Amino acid sequence: MTLFLISMLIIIALILIEIPVAFAFGIGAVLFAFTTGNNISFLIPHGFKTASGFALLALPLFIFAGLLMAEGGISERLLNFVNSIVGRIKGGLGAVTVLTCALFGAISGSSSAAIAAVGQIMIPRMVREGYPPGHATALVACSSVLALLIPPSIPMIVFSITGGLSVGAAFLSTIIPGIMLTLLYCALNIWFLRNDTNIKVEQPLPFKQAAKGVVKSGYNAAFALLMPLIILGAIYSGIATPTEAAAIAVIYAIPVGLFIYKGMTLRSLSAVTVRAVTMTGSIMAVLFFLFIMSRAMILEQVPRDLALALLEISDNKYVLLLLINLLLLLIGMIVDDISGSVLAAIIFLPIINELGIDPIHFAAVVGVNLGLGNVSPPCAPMLYMAGGVGKLSLDRYITPTLKFLCLGHLPMVFLVTFVPELSLFLPKLLMGY
Amino acid sequence: MQQEKHSEPQKSVGETKIYDYDPDLSTHPIPPHLHAIPEQPETRTDSFLIRFERLLNWVFRIMMVLAGMGLALLTFSQVIMRYVLESPFTGIEEASILLAVWVYFLGMGYATREREHIHGGIVSLVVKDPYKVGVIRFIGSVTCMLAAILFGYFACKYALKEIDKGRVSVNLRWPRGIWSASMIVGFAMMVGYFMLETINEFRDLCSQSLSRKQTRNNETQKPNTQEV
Amino acid sequence: ADELMLAHAYPADHIFHLTSTTFMDELKKSGADIEVDYHPGGSLGDWASLFEQSMEGVVPMTMSFGASEYDPRLDLSWLSYVVDDWKQAREVYGPNGKMTGVYNEILNDLDLAVLGVIPTGFGSIAMRKGIEDVPTNFPADGQGIKMRVPAIPIGIERYKSFGFTPVPMPFSELYTALQLGTIDARGTAPSVEIWQMRDVIESYILTKDYFEHAFWVVNKSWLEDLPADERAKLIAASDATMAKIWDEAQAIDEGFLSKVRGAGVKVVDLSPEEMNKAKEILYAKEWPYMEGIVGPEIMAMMRDIAGLK
Ligand code: NA
Ligand code: NA
Numbered sequence: 001m002t003l004f005l006i007s008m009l010i011i012i013a014l015i016l017i018e019i020p021v022a023f024a025f026g027i028g029a030v031l032f033a034f035t036t037g038n039n040i041s042f043l044i045p046h047g048f049k050t051a052s053g054f055a056l057l058a059l060p061l062f063i064f065a066g067l068l069m070a071e072g073g074i075s076e077r078l079l080n081f082v083n084s085i086v087g088r089i090k091g092g093l094g095a096v097t098v099l100t101c102a103l104f105g106a107i108s109g110s111s112s113a114a115i116a117a118v119g120q121i122m123i124p125r126m127v128r129e130g131y132p133p134g135h136a137t138a139l140v141a142c143s144s145v146l147a148l149l150i151p152p153s154i155p156m157i158v159f160s161i162t163g164g165l166s167v168g169a170a171f172l173s174t175i176i177p178g179i180m181l182t183l184l185y186c187a188l189n190i191w192f193l194r195n196d197t198n199i200k201v202e203q204p205l206p207f208k209q210a211a212k213g214v215v216k217s218g219y220n221a222a223f224a225l226l227m228p229l230i231i232l233g234a235i236y237s238g239i240a241t242p243t244e245a246a247a248i249a250v251i252y253a254i255p256v257g258l259f260i261y262k263g264m265t266l267r268s269l270s271a272v273t274v275r276a277v278t279m280t281g282s283i284m285a286v287l288f289f290l291f292i293m294s295r296a297m298i299l300e301q302v303p304r305d306l307a308l309a310l311l312e313i314s315d316n317k318y319v320l321l322l323l324i325n326l327l328l329l330l331i332g333m334i335v336d337d338i339s340g341s342v343l344a345a346i347i348f349l350p351i352i353n354e355l356g357i358d359p360i361h362f363a364a365v366v367g368v369n370l371g372l373g374n375v376s377p378p379c380a381p382m383l384y385m386a387g388g389v390g391k392l393s394l395d396r397y398i399t400p401t402l403k404f405l406c407l408g409h410l411p412m413v414f415l416v417t418f419v420p421e422l423s424l425f426l427p428k429l430l431m432g433y
Numbered sequence: 434m435q436q437e438k439h440s441e442p443q444k445s446v447g448e449t450k451i452y453d454y455d456p457d458l459s460t461h462p463i464p465p466h467l468h469a470i471p472e473q474p475e476t477r478t479d480s481f482l483i484r485f486e487r488l489l490n491w492v493f494r495i496m497m498v499l500a501g502m503g504l505a506l507l508t509f510s511q512v513i514m515r516y517v518l519e520s521p522f523t524g525i526e527e528a529s530i531l532l533a534v535w536v537y538f539l540g541m542g543y544a545t546r547e548r549e550h551i552h553g554g555i556v557s558l559v560v561k562d563p564y565k566v567g568v569i570r571f572i573g574s575v576t577c578m579l580a581a582i583l584f585g586y587f588a589c590k591y592a593l594k595e596i597d598k599g600r601v602s603v604n605l606r607w608p609r610g611i612w613s614a615s616m617i618v619g620f621a622m623m624v625g626y627f628m629l630e631t632i633n634e635f636r637d638l639c640s641q642s643l644s645r646k647q648t649r650n651n652e653t654q655k656p657n658t659q660e661v
Numbered sequence: 662a663d664e665l666m667l668a669h670a671y672p673a674d675h676i677f678h679l680t681s682t683t684f685m686d687e688l689k690k691s692g693a694d695i696e697v698d699y700h701p702g703g704s705l706g707d708w709a710s711l712f713e714q715s716m717e718g719v720v721p722m723t724m725s726f727g728a729s730e731y732d733p734r735l736d737l738s739w740l741s742y743v744v745d746d747w748k749q750a751r752e753v754y755g756p757n758g759k760m761t762g763v764y765n766e767i768l769n770d771l772d773l774a775v776l777g778v779i780p781t782g783f784g785s786i787a788m789r790k791g792i793e794d795v796p797t798n799f800p801a802d803g804q805g806i807k808m809r810v811p812a813i814p815i816g817i818e819r820y821k822s823f824g825f826t827p828v829p830m831p832f833s834e835l836y837t838a839l840q841l842g843t844i845d846a847r848g849t850a851p852s853v854e855i856w857q858m859r860d861v862i863e864s865y866i867l868t869k870d871y872f873e874h875a876f877w878v879v880n881k882s883w884l885e886d887l888p889a890d891e892r893a894k895l896i897a898a899s900d901a902t903m904a905k906i907w908d909e910a911q912a913i914d915e916g917f918l919s920k921v922r923g924a925g926v927k928v929v930d931l932s933p934e935e936m937n938k939a940k941e942i943l944y945a946k947e948w949p950y951m952e953g954i955v956g957p958e959i960m961a962m963m964r965d966i967a968g969l970k
Contacts, residue, residue: 017572017573020552021550030580056533061505162672168860168861238838241838241843244511285551339704350673384553387553
C-alpha cells in the first residue's frame, strides 16, 4: 500500500510539472510494477493488445468526422442554426453543448469520443460567443460522462456480463440519472453565467422575424443537419454499428465539405487527416498508458486490497454504501472505465448481494461513480483530454470543473446511491424487472 | 447553396495547434513551449538535419493520411458489403485493427513532434521566472525521453518476438509483425522527437543563462529571454 | 510458498470460475505449499491474450479457448458435429479421453501443459428479438439471415454452408447489434451466452453444431520448475477438479438452458431429419476444410470418433 501511495504521488507530481499525462501514467505504472516485484515485460504488450481491441475503433473515426465537419463548414452551419433558436437565451449554447453530449451518448458508449467530437466543435464556438474558455472546457469535460450513462455504454455491457446481470436492465438503470444530470448541468451552466456580461446575447426579435431566421439558417444548414440524422438513423435502424456510423459520417463529410460548402480543399483535407491522426494519437497515448497502469494495479490486487481495507471500517449498510462509493471513485481514478467495471463486478457485486442491495441499482451506482472518477483530478484522463481539445492549461479550467462536479455530479452520486427508485423505476416499468 | 462568409478569419483545422496557447483566449506570462523542430537553423548541421527531418516528416504525413483514410474507407465498405454484396470480407476486423494501430502509434509519434500530448500541470501558475520554467521543462523532456526509450525497448522486444516466431493473423494469415511494427515506429518517433525537444530546450537554457550573465555584468544590456 | 497466478476472462457464473474455486480448494486440501493469486473476469486481458500470457509464463495458469493465432491446429476445438451428446463428449474430451493427448501434443509445442479440457456445452444459433423466423432446415431456411460469427475462418465457413449471410463482428458490438438489428442472428452460442443476452433474443435453435470446450493450461516451464512433490500435488488437485467439473458441467449447461426458457426465449430442437441434413452439410464442406488445416492423420482420428467412414 505504501508503494501504491508513493506511485500515485509520483504520477501526480509528474502531471503537475506538465509531463504528458500518458507518460506520467506509464512511468508510475512501470515503477509500481517493478518495485512490487511484478512482471513488467508484459505491460507494454498488454497496452498494445487492449488498444488494438475493436471497442476503441470508434474513437479515431469520430475524431476524424468531427474535424472534417469543422473544416468543411458543416459545424459552422449547424451551430448557426442552433444559435438561431437558442441564441437569445444567455447560456443557451452551453445548454446545447450538454444536450449534444447526451445525444452523443445515444450514439456511442465512450466519453473520449464525446469529448473529441462535441468538444472540438462546441468549445471554440462557445468561446467565440464570449463564454469563459475555462467554463466551456469544464462543461464539455463534465458532460462527456453522459455518454456512459445514456445507453449504449460499453463499460455497462462489460459490467452486466461480468456480474451476470441483464444488460438491458443495467442500460435502463442509468437513463433517469443520465437525464437528471443533463438537466442539472444545463441549469448550472446558466446559473454560473448569470452575471457574465461578456457573453453575446442576441436582441430579442418578434416571433415572426425570429422564425424567419430559424428557417433561413435551417435552409443553409440542410446538408449539415442531415449529418446527425444519418448517424442516428443508421444506428437505430440497424443499418450500421456505431463504429460504422462514424465511418459513414466521415465519408459523408468529405464531399459535403469539398463540393457543397466548399470549406475544404484537397490539400486541407490531407492536413485535416494528419490532424485527426495526431489528435487520436494524443488521446490513445493516454488510454494506452492507462491500460498499462490498470494492469500494474490489478496485478498487485490493489483495488481488491483497497476494498478489503475500507470495508473493515463498518458493517452498517449505509456507511458501507458510502465507502463503496468512495472506492469506486478511487478505482475510476486509477484504472480505465472498462477495467473499472470488471473490478466493480468482481469485487463489489458479491458484497452488494450480501447487503441485500439490488444489483441493478448498483449498476447505476457504478455507472455514475466511474464516470466521476474519470473527470475528477488528479488522475482525470477525460478532463485533460477536454483541456487538450479546448487549448487550455489545467489552471484555467480546474475551478469551473470542480464547481460543476461538486454541485452537479457529486450530488447525483448520492441521489443514485440512496434513492434506489431512480435507477429501478425504468427497469421495473419496461422490463418487469 | 452559397458559401457563407466567416465572421472572422479562421485558421484551417489542419493547422491549429492545441498547446500553443491562443493569445485571444488567454494571456500567459511565460514563454511558449519549444517544439522538437526549431524554427530556424543555427548551424550548418542544423540546417542539414532540418532538411532531413522534412523528408521524414513528409513520409510520416503520407503514412498518416493513408492509414486514416484507409480506416474510414474500410469501415465504410463493411456496411456496403453487408447489404449490397451480402458477402463479408473475412479479414475486415483484422485489417481495420491493422490500420487503427498504425493510426494510433503514428499519431502518438507525431503528437510528440507537434508537442500535442495531453498534459495537465500548474507550472505556469506557480513559477513565473522563465529560466526556472525552462529548467522544469527540460527535466520533463529528459524524463519523457528516457521513459520513451524504456517503453520502446519493451515494445521492440515484443514486436521482434512476434516477427521472429513468424506468427500470422487468424484470418488474413498476414504476419503479426506488421501490426506490432506500428509500435516500433511510434516509439522510435517519440524517442527521436523528445530528444530533439530536449536539445532545443537545452540550447535555449544555455543562451538564457549566457544572457543573464551578460545582464549581470552589464546592467545596460537588455535581457534576451525570448530566444527560440 | 510458490505463487501461482491464475487468470481467466469470464464472470462468476461461468464454469471457469467454478473450476478455479474447486481447484483452489483441492489444492489447499492436498496440503500443497502453493499460493494462488486469482484474477477472474478478464481484468488481465481477454482469453486470447491470457493464452499468450500463459505461453510466456507471465500468467502461468489460465483457462482459455483454442487461440489458433498461435497454432492453426487449435481450430480443431471448433470442429462441428464430433459428438452428439454429453456422454459421448465426456468419453472424447473428458479426463483420459482421446482428445487430451491430441491437444497436449499441440500445446506442448507452445510451452503449455494441458491440465484438463473444460466443457461449456453445445453451441447453437439464436435469433434476435422481433424476428419470428426459426431456421431449422438448412441451407434453405438460412437464406437472407445475417448471422454474426466470431472472426475465425471456420465460423464463417460453417454458417455460409448453412445458407446464412455470415457477418464477422467482434463480441463487444454483439449485444447492441442484436438489440438494434444490425444482425438478425448469432451463431456459436452455448446456453450461458444466451442467458447473458436474453433481453435481445427471441429464439434459441439447438443446432448443437459443435461442442464448446476450453483448455485449462499451465506453463510447462513453470510447472517443471516446481519441486517434484508440489508438482504431484498440483496435478492430483487438477485431476480431482476435472472429475468434479465433468460431473457438474452438464447440470450447469442445462440449468442455463432452463433459465433461458424461463426468461421467455423460445427454445427449438431440430427434428432428427433436419439434424442429419445439417450434419451432412458440414461433413461435406467443413470437414475437408479442416483437413487442410490439421492434416489427414488427425482428421482420420476425428472421423473415427464421430463414427464416419
Ligand atoms: Na452511451
Ligand atoms: Na479521476
